[in-house]
Amino acid sequence: MFKAVLADSRIWRNIIESISTLVEEGVFIADPTGIRLRAMDPSRVAMVDMELPKTSFESYECAEEMPIGVNFDDMKNIMKRAGVNEKLELEKLEKEARLKIRFRGKTSRTFSLPLLDLGKEELSVPRISFLATVKLPAATLMDAIKDAEVVSDFVKITAEDEKLKVTASGDRGEVEVEITKDSGELLSIELKENAHALYSLTYLSKMMVASDLSDIAILMFSTDMPLRLDFNLPNGGRIVYYLAPRMEAE
Amino acid sequence: MKDRYAHIIPESTKVKVVSREASLCLLCRGGRRLCGKSVCPIDLKARAFVKNLNVVDKKEFVGSSPPSVFVGRFGYPKVFVGPMVPPMLGNTEIMDLPERWMGESVEDIVSYRYSLIRGKVLVPIESARTGGRLIETLQELAMGASAADTEVQFLKVPFGSIIIDDNSQPFGPSAPMKHFEVASLKVDHRIEKAYYDGDLRAGDAVMDLYTNGAPVSKIQRAFSMGIFGTLKNRRLVPTRWSITAVDSVISQRLIEEIKDYETVDKYLVFVHAYMHNNFAAIFIPRKWSFEWMEAWFPGTFWNPSSSLPSVIGDYESYWGRTTYPDIGGCYFATRLAVTEFLRGIRRQATVLVIREILPEFPLPLGVWFVRENVRSMLRSKPAVFEDLRSALKYIKKFMRVPIVKWAERSFILKDSLLQRRIDDYVRRVDLL
Numbered sequence: 162m163f164k165a166v167l168a169d170s171r172i173w174r175n176i177i178e179s180i181s182t183l184v185e186e187g188v189f190i191a192d193p194t195g196i197r198l199r200a201m202d203p204s205r206v207a208m209v210d211m212e213l214p215k216t217s218f219e220s221y222e223c224a225e226e227m228p229i230g231v232n233f234d235d236m237k238n239i240m241k242r243a244g245v246n247e248k249l250e251l252e253k254l255e256k257e258a259r260l261k262i263r264f265r266g267k268t269s270r271t272f273s274l275p276l277l278d279l280g281k282e283e284l285s286v287p288r289i290s291f292l293a294t295v296k297l298p299a300a301t302l303m304d305a306i307k308d309a310e311v312v313s314d315f316v317k318i319t320a321e322d323e324k325l326k327v328t329a330s331g332d333r334g335e336v337e338v339e340i341t342k343d344s345g346e347l348l349s350i351e352l353k354e355n356a357h358a359l360y361s362l363t364y365l366s367k368m369m370v371a372s373d374l375s376d377i378a379i380l381m382f383s384t385d386m387p388l389r390l391d392f393n394l395p396n397g398g399r400i401v402y403y404l405a406p407r408m409e410a411e
Numbered sequence: 412m413k414d415r416y417a418h419i420i421p422e423s424t425k426v427k428v429v430s431r432e433a434s435l436c437l438l439c440r441g442g443r444r445l446c447g448k449s450v451c452p453i454d455l456k457a458r459a460f461v462k463n464l465n466v467v468d469k470k471e472f473v474g475s476s477p478p479s480v481f482v483g484r485f486g487y488p489k490v491f492v493g494p495m496v497p498p499m500l501g502n503t504e505i506m507d508l509p510e511r512w513m514g515e516s517v518e519d520i521v522s523y524r525y526s527l528i529r530g531k532v533l534v535p536i537e538s539a540r541t542g543g544r545l546i547e548t549l550q551e552l553a554m555g556a557s558a559a560d561t562e563v564q565f566l567k568v569p570f571g572s573i574i575i576d577d578n579s580q581p582f583g584p585s586a587p588m589k590h591f592e593v594a595s596l597k598v599d600h601r602i603e604k605a606y607y608d609g610d611l612r613a614g615d616a617v618m619d620l621y622t623n624g625a626p627v628s629k630i631q632r633a634f635s636m637g638i639f640g641t642l643k644n645r646r647l648v649p650t651r652w653s654i655t656a657v658d659s660v661i662s663q664r665l666i667e668e669i670k671d672y673e674t675v676d677k678y679l680v681f682v683h684a685y686m687h688n689n690f691a692a693i694f695i696p697r698k699w700s701f702e703w704m705e706a707w708f709p710g711t712f713w714n715p716s717s718s719l720p721s722v723i724g725d726y727e728s729y730w731g732r733t734t735y736p737d738i739g740g741c742y743f744a745t746r747l748a749v750t751e752f753l754r755g756i757r758r759q760a761t762v763l764v765i766r767e768i769l770p771e772f773p774l775p776l777g778v779w780f781v782r783e784n785v786r787s788m789l790r791s792k793p794a795v796f797e798d799l800r801s802a803l804k805y806i807k808k809f810m811r812v813p814i815v816k817w818a819e820r821s822f823i824l825k826d827s828l829l830q831r832r833i834d835d836y837v838r839r840v841d842l843l
Binding site for chain 1: 670697698699700728729825826828829830831832833834835836837
C-alpha cells in the first residue's frame with residue numbers, strides 16, 4: 162500500500178504539468194524513499210527526471226516499490242481541480258489498478274484514476290560532464306526564450322567570459338540576449354571551458370512550465386551536447402530536464 | 412499569415428508576383444483572390460478544356476443524378492445549394508465518385524464534371540435542421556446508394572464553364588433552380604441510420620461509416636448536406652469545406668489509434684508516378700509525425716511565373732497541429748491515406764510524403780487526386796532500408812527535384828538529419 166499526503170495540492174498539480182508538457186504516459190515509481198519518474202518525450206529528444214523525496218510530504222507510507230502508470234492528460238485534468246488551501250492525498254492499494262486522488266479542504270473530494278500497465282523501460286540519464294553551469298532566475302530564462310521564439314524555432318546558447326548569451330536567427334530576424342553578473346540576473350556561472358550549442362525552442366518553452374515550481378533555474382550544457390535544466394522545489398525534490406542538441410546546418 | 416506575405420502584394424495596380432517562400436498562386440489556388448483580380452487568371456486557362464463540350468441549352472430536363480449535391484461557400488452562412496444532374500438517364504454514378512477516377516483521362520473527368528448541371532437555391536445553413544421540401548429531397552439524394560432519376564427545372568438556361576478548385580473536383584455550369592424532384596431512390600442504409608440518430612455526433616457518424624467501408628466521397632456528400640451530428644448542431648457545409656472536414660476527422664481518429672502501435676522497424680520507401688505527377692513517401696521508424704510537401708514545376712497551374720519549382724509543405728508533430736495548413740486540403744487527404752495504411756499494418760511512424768507536379772500536368776482535379784494516388788502508392792511494395800541516407804538515395808532516382816531542395820524545406824528531414832536524440836547519449840537497458 163502507498164499513501165502520501167502533500168500539504169499543498171498545487172505542488173502536485175505543477176509537477177504533473179511539468180511532466181505532461183513532454184510525456185503522454187509514464188510510470189511513477191513509489192518506494193520507501195519517495196516518488197520518482199523518468200520518461201522521454203515521444204520524439205526522444207527530451208527527457209524529464211522527477212523526484213519528490215519522502216521528506217517533501219506531510220506524511221508518507223510505502224512499504225515496497227510500487228509502479229504507478231498514468232496517462233498524464235487524464236491526471237492533469239483531475240489536478241486542474243486542485244483548489245487553494247487544499248491538501249492532497251494519493252493512495253494506492255496493493256491490488257487495485259487505480260490511484261485515489263483526494264483533495265482535502267472545506268470538503269473532501271476523491272477522484273479515482275485508472276492506472277496503466279506500461280512496460281518497464283528503464284531509462285538512464287545522459288552521462289555528460291557539463292562545461293558550463295549557470296544559475297539564473299527562471300523568469301529571466303523564460304524571457305530570453307520568449308525573445309528567441311519571436312524570430313526562430315531554435316536557439317543558440319553560449320557561455321563565455323562570465324556571460325550567458327542567448328541568440329537566435331531566422332527568416333523573421335535576429336535576436337541576441339546577454340545575461341551578465343553585473344545586471345544581477347546571473348546568479349552564478351561556472352565555466353570549465355567556453356561552450357555553445359543549438360537547441361529546439363519548442364522543447365525549451367515546454368520545459369519552462371516547471372518554472373512555476375521554482376524561481377531559480379540551473380542550466381548546464383557543453384558544446385554540441387545535451388542541455389540539462391534543473392528546477393529545485395522549495396520543500397525538497399526536483400524536476401530535471403535533458404534536451405538533445407541540434408546540429409547546425411552546413 | 413497576412414503580414415508574412417504583405418511584401419509580395421505590390422503597391423501599384425500592376426500585379427506582379429514575387430515569390431519568397433512560394434508563389435502567391437500556390438497559397439491562393441484560385442480560392443482567395445490574393446492577386447487582386449476578380450477572376451483567377453489560371454481559372455481562365457482551365458476553360459479551354461471545355462470549349463469542345465456540348466452546352467446544355469434547356470431550362471428543364473430529366474436526368475440521373477449520380478447522386479450528387481453541391482453546397483456553395485460564397486455568402487456563408489447563406490449558401491447556394493442544389494442537386495447536380497446531367498441531362499441523361501442511366502448509370503451516371505462515376506460522375507461523382509472520385510474513388511473510381513484513377514485511370515480515367517483528364518478529358519473524361521472534365522467532361523463528367525461539365526455534364527453535371529448544378530441547380531442553385533439560396534438557403535441559410537440552418538436549413539439542414541429546419542428542413543423544407545427541397546432540403547429534405549436533397550438530403551435524401553445525398554444518402555442515395557446509386558444513381559437516381561430526377562427532374563429539374565431552372566429559371567434560366569444553365570451558364571458557366573468549369574470551376575477549378577484545388578480542394579474539390581471541377582464543377583460545371585449552373586443555374587438558379589425552380590423545381591426539383593426525385594422519381595425513385597435507393598438510400599444507403601448506413602447513412603440513413605446516422606441521419607435518424609439525432610444524438611450521434613458528426614465525428615462518430617463519419618467514423619462509423621468509414622469503418623463500415625463507405626467511400627470517403629459519399630461520406631463527404633452526406634456531410635455537406637448536414638445529415639450528421641446531434642440534431643441541434645446540424646447545418647449545411649460548403650462542399651469544399653466538407654471534403655477537408657471528412658479527411659481531417661477520419662485521419663485524426665486514425666492517428667489516435669495508431670499511436671498505440673509500435674513504430675515501423677525499418678525505413679520504408681514508396682514511389683509512384685501517375686499523370687505527370689511523381690509521389691514518394693518515407694516511413695521513418697519513430698513515433699507519429701507527418702509532413703506533406705509539393706513541388707509545382709514552372710509552367711504548372713499554380714506556379715505559372717517562377718523559373719524554379721516551388722516547394723511548399725506543412726507538418727505536424729506527435730502532438731498534432733492547431734492551425735489550418737497553408738498548403739490546403741490535400742494535407743488532410745494525404746494524411747488520411749497514410750494513417751489508413753499505418754492502421755492496416757498496425758504500426759506508427761514518422762511519415763514524409765512528397766509530390767512533384769510536372770509542367771505537363773494539365774489541371775488540378777481536386778484533393779481526391781492526391782488521396783487516391785497516395786493510396787495507390789501505399790498498396791505497392793515498399794523498398795526497405797536500414798538508414799535514412801540509403802532511403803533518400805533511393806528516392807533520388809525517382810524524383811526530379813534534388814533531395815537537398817526537399818531537405819531545405821522539410822521539417823522532418825531536417826529534424827532527422829540535424830536533431831540529436833537523448834538515446835545518442837545514454838545506454839538504454841530494456842528490462843524484459
